[in-house]
Amino acid sequence: MSEQKDTRRESFVKLGLGSLAVAACGATVFGYEFLSPNVLYEPSPIANAGKPDRFPLDSLTADPASGIYIVHAAEGFYALSATCTHLGCLTAWKPELGIIACPCHGSKFNRQGMKTDGPAPKPLPWLRVWLSDEGDLLVDRSAIIAPNQYVRT
Amino acid sequence: MAKTVTAYWNDLRDTRVMRSIFRGAPGDSSLHGALAVQGNVFLHLASVKIRRRSLAFGATWYLGTLTLATFLILVVTGVLLMLYYHPSVPQAYADMKDLQFVVSAGLFLRNLHRWSAHAMVLLVFAHMFKVFYRGAYRAPREFNWVVGVILLLVTLFLSYTGYLLPWDQLAFWAITVGSNLISAVPVLGAKIRFLMLGGNSVNANALLRFYVLHCVILPFIAILFIAVHFWRIRKDGGLHTGPQEEHHG
Amino acid sequence: MDDPKPFVAVVESDTRKAPLRVAFVTRRTSPQVQATDDAYVMTWPEGVLRVAVVVEAAAIVLVLLSLFADAPLEGLANPMQTPNPAKAPWYFLGLQELLHYFPPVVAGVLIPTLVIIALIVIPYFNVNVESEGVWLHNRRRRLQMFWMVLLALILFLVVFDVYAVLAPTLVIGACMLLAARQLIRVSPVQRWLTSRPLSFWIMTWFLLTSSILTVIGTFFRGPGWSWVWPWSL
Numbered sequence: 270m271s272e273q274k275d276t277r278r279e280s281f282v283k284l285g286l287g288s289l290a291v292a293a294c295g296a297t298v299f300g301y302e303f304l305s306p307n308v309l310y311e312p313s314p315i316a317n318a319g320k321p322d323r324f325p326l327d328s329l330t331a332d333p334a335s336g337i338y339i340v341h342a343a344e345g346f347y348a349l350s351a352t353c354t355h356l357g358c359l360t361a362w363k364p365e366l367g368i369i370a371c372p373c374h375g376s377k378f379n380r381q382g383m384k385t386d387g388p389a390p391k392p393l394p395w396l397r398v399w400l401s402d403e404g405d406l407l408v409d410r411s412a413i414i415a416p417n418q419y420v421r422t
Numbered sequence: 423m424a425k426t427v428t429a430y431w432n433d434l435r436d437t438r439v440m441r442s443i444f445r446g447a448p449g450d451s452s453l454h455g456a457l458a459v460q461g462n463v464f465l466h467l468a469s470v471k472i473r474r475r476s477l478a479f480g481a482t483w484y485l486g487t488l489t490l491a492t493f494l495i496l497v498v499t500g501v502l503l504m505l506y507y508h509p510s511v512p513q514a515y516a517d518m519k520d521l522q523f524v525v526s527a528g529l530f531l532r533n534l535h536r537w538s539a540h541a542m543v544l545l546v547f548a549h550m551f552k553v554f555y556r557g558a559y560r561a562p563r564e565f566n567w568v569v570g571v572i573l574l575l576v577t578l579f580l581s582y583t584g585y586l587l588p589w590d591q592l593a594f595w596a597i598t599v600g601s602n603l604i605s606a607v608p609v610l611g612a613k614i615r616f617l618m619l620g621g622n623s624v625n626a627n628a629l630l631r632f633y634v635l636h637c638v639i640l641p642f643i644a645i646l647f648i649a650v651h652f653w654r655i656r657k658d659g660g661l662h663t664g665p666q667e668e669h670h671g
Numbered sequence: 672m673d674d675p676k677p678f679v680a681v682v683e684s685d686t687r688k689a690p691l692r693v694a695f696v697t698r699r700t701s702p703q704v705q706a707t708d709d710a711y712v713m714t715w716p717e718g719v720l721r722v723a724v725v726v727e728a729a730a731i732v733l734v735l736l737s738l739f740a741d742a743p744l745e746g747l748a749n750p751m752q753t754p755n756p757a758k759a760p761w762y763f764l765g766l767q768e769l770l771h772y773f774p775p776v777v778a779g780v781l782i783p784t785l786v787i788i789a790l791i792v793i794p795y796f797n798v799n800v801e802s803e804g805v806w807l808h809n810r811r812r813r814l815q816m817f818w819m820v821l822l823a824l825i826l827f828l829v830v831f832d833v834y835a836v837l838a839p840t841l842v843i844g845a846c847m848l849l850a851a852r853q854l855i856r857v858s859p860v861q862r863w864l865t866s867r868p869l870s871f872w873i874m875t876w877f878l879l880t881s882s883i884l885t886v887i888g889t890f891f892r893g894p895g896w897s898w899v900w901p902w903s904l
Contacts, residue, residue, distance in 0.1 A: 301617075309621050333751035356775060357602040358595070358753040372755030373599070374771060375895040390774055455713040465719070471711040472718050484725050491729035515747045522744065529741065536742035538733050543762050554793070554874055557802065564794035571790050578762065585760055594748035595757040599767075603779035611780075623750070666709070 314411035321346060321406055321422045329380055331362045337396060337408055338362060338369070340380060345419030348396040348408040349382045355389040369393065381416065392416070467649065469656050476661035481556070485549035490648070492542035497641065499535040507587070509633035511626045514589040539581055546577045558662035566654035569647055576644045583636035586629060597632075598624050755894045764888030765881050771896055772833045786877075798869050805869040806851045814851060835887050839879035847872055 275283070316335035324330055324341040331338050331351065336359060338349040351369075353360050358373035368385065369378040376387030383392045397412035398420045406420075434440060435448040445461050446454070456470045475481065506525055507517045521528035550570060553559060559567035586597045601619055605611040620627030655661060712718065745754070759767050769778040793799050805813060821844045828837040850864035857865070893899035 304617050304620075306620050306627060309627075311621060311623065311625060336751070356599045356770070358599070358757055359751065370895070372753050372895055373757050375897060388771065388774070452713060455715045458715040465715065468714045468718065470714055472714055473709040474712050475709060477712065477718070477721060487722055487725045488729050491726040492733070494726065495730060495733060512747060518744055530737055533737035533740065533742050534733060537736050537740070540761070541729075541733060547762075550790075551874070551878060555871070559794040560800055561794070567794045568791050571787065574790075575787065581760065581762070588744060589748045591745040591748055591752075591754050592743065594750070595753055596759050596763075599757060599759060600763070603775055606775040607780050608776070663709075 314409055316408045316410060317401070318348075318406040318408060320404060321400070329362055329364075333359065335408070335410065337410060338393075339406065339408070342380075342419065344417075345421040346398055346406060347419055348398045349393045350396055350410065350413075351393070353389055354384075354391040354393065355387070360393070467652050467656070469660070473660055473663060475663040475666070478663075481663055482661060483548075483552055485545055485552050489542060489545040489549050492538045492545060493644070493648070495538045496535060496542060499531050499538065500637065500641075502531055503535055504637060509587070509630050511589060511629055514587060514629060518588045518590070539584060543577060543581055546574050550574060556662065556664065560662075563654070563658045563662060566651060566658060569651045569654060573644065573647050573651060576640060576647065580636060580640045580644065583632040583640065586624070586632045587636065589629060594624055597628070601628075756892060756896060758888070758892075761885065761889055765884035768835065768884045768888035768892065772831050793870075798873075801868050801870070803868060804850070804866040805847075805872065806865060810851070810853075817847065817851075835883055836880050839876060839883055843872060843876045843879065 316332070316337060318324075318332065318335075318337075318339050321341075324339055324346070326341055326343070329338055329340045333351070336351045338351055340347050340349065349369075351360050352358075353371035353373065353376055355371065355374055355376050358371050360369045360371045360376075360378065363370050367380070369380075369382075370376070371378075371387065371389065374388050376389035377385045378389070378393050379385055381392075382395060394413040395416045395418065397409045397414050399407055400420065400422065401407050432448045435444070441447065444458075446457055448454070459465045459468060459470050503521065506521055506528065508514060518532070521532050523529075553567070553570065582597075582600065586593045601615050601624065604618065605615040607614060616622065618628075618631065619625075620631045758764060766778065766783065769782060772778070773782070821840070824840055825837065828834070828840065846864065849861070850867060852861065852865075854861060890901040891898060
């Protein structure tokens with residue numbers, strides 16, 4: 270007989286500590302939920318780029334307000350995120366050099382978003398593009414797709 | 423024979439009102455000095471006597487005291503600046519312009535707050551290196567060193583949260599890059615960033631959270647740990663002074 | 672078992688003759704770590720006055736600075752336009768410079784975390800408790816370790832092109848080798864160098880490295896984080 274049954278005091282202490290632990294877990298969960306906002310007053314991720322014929326063939330148009338590039342390639346339309354994949358600075362299109370460059374640490378990307386220079390770890394992501402019912406180009410900035418998928422008009 | 427200032431002060435100090443506040447009659451004896459410290463809620467964090475060698479400039483360069491001085495200036499100027507600052511977008515920036523051009527002494531107070539902040543970060547690092555190089559982290563002062571490192575982190579975080587508040591280009595992009603660094607933490611990075619900013623990007627929620635962190639939460643934590651830091655100095659036998667020299671003067 | 676105590680305990684109701692005490696402090700339980708015959712001064716007024724003077728001095732310097740130099744304020748925050756270069760506050764510029772060489776996970780998370788952990792554990796590691804010169808014991812073995820660590824570090828830094836950290840590493844390495852010299856006649860400088868413990872060398876390396884990285888990030892980096900000479904700007 271190695272163990273003795275808990276005294277009433279022992280049981281009470283264990284019950285108390287147990288409920289405190291449960292309460293602490295509950296408080297943590299509720300606290301986390303409180304700190305995490307459920308409603309964001311941020312603009313919708315879906316950007317309207319207008320009618321496709323605004324963009325001539327072989328053009329790359331920057332839209333800094335929505336942070337995207339609309340590209341009209343021979344295969345069709347696609348959109349790139351303009352946010353540098355290194356640390357979130359806004360890149361800029363340099364037409365005279367034919368590259369997208371980030372001012373923060375010198376990352377450079379080509380028209381397909383592939384990185385050609387600098388510390389960025391990933392290429393600029395391709396974003397989902399589709400045509401609305403009215404014939405406008407819509408881009409979902411939160412939807413990243415695999416590259417080389419074009420929208421034909 | 424004209425009365426000296428001390429005589430006037432002693433007379434004032436000896437009145438019934440002052441004796442009810444400070445207890446006991448005025449005097450210069452060590453007993454009076456001891457009572458002055460022991461009987462004061464703020465001063466009695468310190469001990470009644472301190473070793474003369476710990477007051478030498480060469481011992482500490484007074485870096486810890488200087489850090490505290492900048493902290494006090496920051497609290498005072500910070501509270502005053504809060505009276506004219508709304509933590510909303512884009513009102514915050516307009517308030518900065520207000521402080522610079524419209525508010526009397528606004529430019530001065532803002533400057534003082536900013537330079538004291540840079541000075542405090544610099545002094546906190548200098549204090550840490552000085553404490554290390556004179557070996558004041560060794561037993562029995564190990565835990566106080568750890569408290570000091572915590573205070574270093576609190577100071578850096580205070581400076582970082584304050585950096586966003588002007589809501590200018592400098593502020594916005596410095597914090598954007600910083601928050602993207604946080605998301606580089608494996609597994610929890612994106613969640614931590616979302617909680618810190620109160621959203622997916624640096625916007626109104628982020629400004630408000632940083633404001634509350636900067637003005638309420640972090641100063642409170644800082645004051646708590648500063649109190650612990652001073653208490654540990656006392657309990658560990660006062661400031662570390664190293665071995666005494668062989669010959670006395 | 673009982674030490675002869677240098678006082679006699681009494682119980683009296685006259686508080687003048689037997690004032691209340693909070694605690695008896697005998698020599699063995701004193702909070703003083705080592706008994707010293709230090710001179711003491713009163714906190715009030717000497718100690719408090721000294722603190723007041725230091726606070727005043729700091730206030731004067733900062734007030735003068737604030738009267739003559741304005742804190743910067745750039746244009747309104749614009750999420751659509753990243754300034755070039757986008758620099759962090761000066762105390763993070765060393766880190767931002769490190770970001771130039773290593774990916775964000777390493778330079779932004781791993782290294783700062785390791786630095787903080789290293790700082791916290793300093794007092795608990797023997798290497799920091801030893802106060803004797805690093806070369807005064809086991810000199811040959813320690814020299815071997817030293818060369819291994821130094822060469823590994825140099826290799827690592829050269830592979831990743833981190834010349835900013837390579838320079839202070841070489842300087843500290845050279846100083847440590849100077850300290851390791853076994854000379855017959857020692858100058859005061861040599862004596863001082865030889866008496867530095869390992870913790871001194873490591874911390875000085877850290878201080879030198881972070882200072883150089885911060886200076887580079889502040890003065891030698893321009894648009895696109897490219898190298899610029901500050902006098903040409």
